[in-house]
Amino acid sequence: MIIVKDLTVERLDKKIFENINLSLASGNITILKGKNGSGKTTFLKTILNLIAPSFGSIYWKGKLLRTNLYDFYNNVTYIADKTTSLTKLSVKDNINIWRKIFLSNINDSQIEVALKTLKLENYLNQKVTTLSLGETKKLELLRLIIENKKIWVLDEPLSSLDDDSIELIKQTFEDHCAKEGSIIFSSHQNPGIYVTEEIHL
Amino acid sequence: MKFLVNPSKFNEMADHLFRPLLILSIMLFALGLLFSFYLSPDDYQQGSTVRIMYVHVPSAWLALLTYAIMTLYSILALAFRIPFGFIFNTAVAPIGAVFTLICIISGSLWGKPMWGTWWVWDARLTSVAILFIIYLMIIFMNLSFENRVVREKVVAIFILVGSVNLPIVKFSVDWWNTLHQPATISKLSKPSIDPTMMTPLIIMTFAFILIGIAIAILRIKTEIISRKSYLS
Amino acid sequence: MKFLKKIIFFYYREYKLNLSGIQDILTNIIFFFVSIFIFIFSIGPDKETISFIGVGIIWTLLLLSSTLSLRKFYQEDFENGNLFIMHLNGFSFGFIAILKTFSHFLFVQVPFLLSIPIACILLNIANDKLFYLFASFSIGSLILSCLGSISSSMNLMNQRNFLLGSVVVMIFSVPVVIFSVGIINMEESFNSLINILFGILLIVFAINPWASGMCLKLSLENS
Numbered sequence: 001m002i003i004v005k006d007l008t009v010e011r012l013d014k015k016i017f018e019n020i021n022l023s024l025a026s027g028n029i030t031i032l033k034g035k036n037g038s039g040k041t042t043f044l045k046t047i048l049n050l051i052a053p054s055f056g057s058i059y060w061k062g063k064l065l066r067t068n069l070y071d072f073y074n075n076v077t078y079i080a081d082k083t084t085s086l087t088k089l090s091v092k093d094n095i096n097i098w099r100k101i102f103l104s105n106i107n108d109s110q111i112e113v114a115l116k117t118l119k120l121e122n123y124l125n126q127k128v129t130t131l132s133l134g135e136t137k138k139l140e141l142l143r144l145i146i147e148n149k150k151i152w153v154l155d156e157p158l159s160s161l162d163d164d165s166i167e168l169i170k171q172t173f174e175d176h177c178a179k180e181g182s183i184i185f186s187s188h189q190n191p192g193i194y195v196t197e198e199i200h201l
Numbered sequence: 202m203k204f205l206v207n208p209s210k211f212n213e214m215a216d217h218l219f220r221p222l223l224i225l226s227i228m229l230f231a232l233g234l235l236f237s238f239y240l241s242p243d244d245y246q247q248g249s250t251v252r253i254m255y256v257h258v259p260s261a262w263l264a265l266l267t268y269a270i271m272t273l274y275s276i277l278a279l280a281f282r283i284p285f286g287f288i289f290n291t292a293v294a295p296i297g298a299v300f301t302l303i304c305i306i307s308g309s310l311w312g313k314p315m316w317g318t319w320w321v322w323d324a325r326l327t328s329v330a331i332l333f334i335i336y337l338m339i340i341f342m343n344l345s346f347e348n349r350v351v352r353e354k355v356v357a358i359f360i361l362v363g364s365v366n367l368p369i370v371k372f373s374v375d376w377w378n379t380l381h382q383p384a385t386i387s388k389l390s391k392p393s394i395d396p397t398m399m400t401p402l403i404i405m406t407f408a409f410i411l412i413g414i415a416i417a418i419l420r421i422k423t424e425i426i427s428r429k430s431y432l433s
Numbered sequence: 434m435k436f437l438k439k440i441i442f443f444y445y446r447e448y449k450l451n452l453s454g455i456q457d458i459l460t461n462i463i464f465f466f467v468s469i470f471i472f473i474f475s476i477g478p479d480k481e482t483i484s485f486i487g488v489g490i491i492w493t494l495l496l497l498s499s500t501l502s503l504r505k506f507y508q509e510d511f512e513n514g515n516l517f518i519m520h521l522n523g524f525s526f527g528f529i530a531i532l533k534t535f536s537h538f539l540f541v542q543v544p545f546l547l548s549i550p551i552a553c554i555l556l557n558i559a560n561d562k563l564f565y566l567f568a569s570f571s572i573g574s575l576i577l578s579c580l581g582s583i584s585s586s587m588n589l590m591n592q593r594n595f596l597l598g599s600v601v602v603m604i605f606s607v608p609v610v611i612f613s614v615g616i617i618n619m620e621e622s623f624n625s626l627i628n629i630l631f632g633i634l635l636i637v638f639a640i641n642p643w644a645s646g647m648c649l650k651l652s653l654e655n656s
Contacts, residue, residue: 011350011655012349012350045654048521050517050650050653050654051654070523073520073521073522073523074523076521077521078517078518078521080514080517082512082513082514083513083514084513084514084515084518085513086449086450086453086513086515087513088450088453088454089449089450089453093449097442097445097446097449100442100445100446101439101442101443101445101446101522102522103435103438103439103442327607331604331607334600334604335604338597338600338601338604341594341597342591342597344594345591345593345594345597346590346591347590347592347593348590348655350651350655351590351651351652351655352590354647354648354651355587355590355648355651358587358644358647358648359587359601361644362583362605362640362644363605365636369608
């Protein structure tokens with residue numbers, strides 16, 4: 001669905017990466033590997049059309065990405081390495097807000113199941129500030145379920161998670177691929193997740 | 202005309218132009234000051250204080266002109282992606298600020314004997330003061346951003362937004378009844394100023410323009426060099 | 434229809450956010466009133482003088498206290514990445530700027546609008562001037578919101594000198610203050626002055642999405 005051709009990005013006339021090729025079909029998982037500062041986040045932002053590439057082009061459903069941007073945005077979930085949950089509000093409020101602004105068609109029972117598997121059901125009425133780092137990350141990943149879109153773009157989804165949660169994420173990724181979704185994520189460690197393509201930056 | 206938008210061509214041109222411009226402007230300054238102090242008549246109303254005009258008016262014109270050119274370069278830089286515009290904005294803002302300051306100080310020196318006060322809150326004076334503050338803000342913005350790409354674009358946007366002040370400065374004496382006298386020299390009609398006073402004014406204006414260009418050339422060259430060293 | 438729903442739920446989110454931080458807004462209003470006290474104490478409690486300069490005081494302090502909350506405008510959403518999530522949710526950056534401007538107007542300026550009558554009592558301003566004050570401030574505060582949007586989006590990446598943002602707003606609000614104080618003091622030219630204020634509002638409103646949207650995109654690109 002996404003095809004990236006000879007992508008090169010320069011910031012301040014300094015090449016960050018060059019000539020990256022990628023084709024992400026449905027059911028594929030792509031991992032971005034690289035050291036710190038090798039441009040993994042920049043690559044993901046370029047795919048999301050936030051950063052204009054210096055050379056090369058990105059296609060979505062056969063058309064240039066820039067020409068049908070919002071159709072692409074309707075099909076993509078982006079999880080940054082920041083916590084987008086509102087820290088002043090409780091977990092429940094956050095989930096409710098997300099369900100509303102993303103016009104989610106997930107019902108209550110599905111949310112409950114997801115919360116239970118992520119072991120967050122006891123924290124529903126707590127403020128997000130009181131959660132630990134890993135728990136906030138898990139809450140962040142809950143957005144994948146709530147948004148329920150085809151393409152997942154994840155920036156360091158495995159950082160600060162324990163082994164059980166990583167196992168869970170693996171499972172979720174496989175389920176998503178079985179439903180013809182596709183995933184692109186960056187990681188600097190070797191997670192042992194089954195991937196169809198590796199990109200080294 | 203490519204040297205107006207291309208840094209390397211500008212550098213070539215600047216090497217040729219800087220010295221003659223500087224010498225010419227110093228000569229014009231000598232001539233102009235001679236004219237304005239000894240060879241021009243006293244005003245029948247204002248007496249000898251009218252000679253402040255020969256510094257006040259050219260610096261005011263140049264303050265406006267500098268901002269207008271900066272606006273033009275901001276448009277060029279933002280709309281046509283010409284990075285020389287950003288270099289120009291960074292380099293030239295302090296020059297405009299200094300011209301505005303000269304204009305304000307000489308104006309209040311003129312105002313004390315004529316109006317009896319250093320400062321009045323009339324439209325022309327206020328809008329020029331705002332122009333000065335806008336210049337200062339541009340300089341401070343240039344100093345307070347870490348990221349150069351963000352900084353230069355934000356400054357360009359700020360210059361564009363601030364350019365609404367220019368017509369207000371220019372036409373404030375026509376739109377409002379102010380203490381400040383209206384313009385005596387305009388293109389469309391015959392100037393209401395005496396030719397004996399006109400000569401030193403014109404000479405001084407050209408001297409100001411040339412010294413402004415010379416300093417601008419120096420500052421732009423420095424800016425280009427500092428950018429190159431930043432990259433490497 | 435979907436788009437409309439998204440806009441409504443955007444405001445639902447803003448409402449929740451502002452409700453959780455309601456003490457900030459109330460502190461702003463308290464700042465406004467405390468400054469009025471300080472002003473009165475520094476001038477002396479002479480009724481004639483106070484009612485003569487009262488309108489000017491109210492306008493100055495409204496301006497100052499609404500610039501205090503500028504940091505909240507985009508900074509939080511920018512730092513925790515929500516701004517980009519909103520963009521991915523289908524709003525262009527310019528449109529986000531418009532939505533945020535109205536949200537600032539609703540949740541920060543309207544409380545001030547409601548506290549103006551109390552300030553009028555404190556400053557001994559005649560009742561018939563209250564209408565003019567309301568009219569000028571309801572337009573002027575929208576202008577202030579637009580200017581606030583522009584200046585705070587400019588200063589997103591400015592880590593050192595945030596006061597710059599407040600100064601930008603105050604510089605460009607000079608004509609607003611001139612004309613709106615003029616409305617109250619020269620009631621016979623009410624129509625012409627309010628038209629000028631409207632004109633300024635339209636100009637600022639047209640510039641706002643362009644300038645803010647561009648600055649937002651720029652900051653997100655380079656963060």
